[in-house]
Amino acid sequence: DTGVSQDPRHKITKRGQNVTFRCDPISEHNRLYWYRQTLGQGPEFLTYFQNEAQLEKSRLLSDRFSAERPKGSFSTLEIQRTEQGDSAMYLCASSLVSGGLNQPQHFGDGTRLSIL
């Protein structure tokens, strides 16, 4: 168990640029989640996948955001035409679906995005 891995840890970009983040979940976990955390707040749900299927998207996920998990393993989160308000920590988590919903989510260390 190597844990959830996120890359990069930090990303600084100019407003209007596109950015892409990667998440590698724990290997046997079939669910993968993306959350966004702004300063002084708790994480807010963005979207989640079960295997390669994207099952739910939050209203927070505008059309500038897109997430994929093409082979049911790693996932990418892309933000197009970044805005100041996109500055946040983007957290990825994974879990194993087994015996109901009581499998806890394991989080990565996040990608901190700063928009200049």
Next chain:
Amino acid sequence: AQSVTQLGSHVSVSEGALVLLRCNYSSSVPPYLFWYVQYPNQGLQLLLKYTTGATLVKGINGFEAEFKKSETSFHLTKPSAHMSDAAEYFCAVNPNTGTASKLTFGTGTRLQVTL
């Protein structure tokens, strides 16, 4: 819909003192409840969880929490604080519906431990 309220955005205790972090939830169905801890520039680490069964749950690092349905609370306690406990603590709820899977978090409580 579900929500979580954490009373007190900052809590300060002396080393060796009791830690009490408060969490109240709102859920239309019986929830699963979690406490996570976050150290600076890191992700969230699970401290403990309540799903079903015993209402007093024990977690890592000496923390425990008690689910009280009548009070819709899930407060986190530790008998004796250590300096290493200084961090941000988040309470989270997950509806036990069999379909939804996302966690809803509170706004967090920053724990400061002083000498």
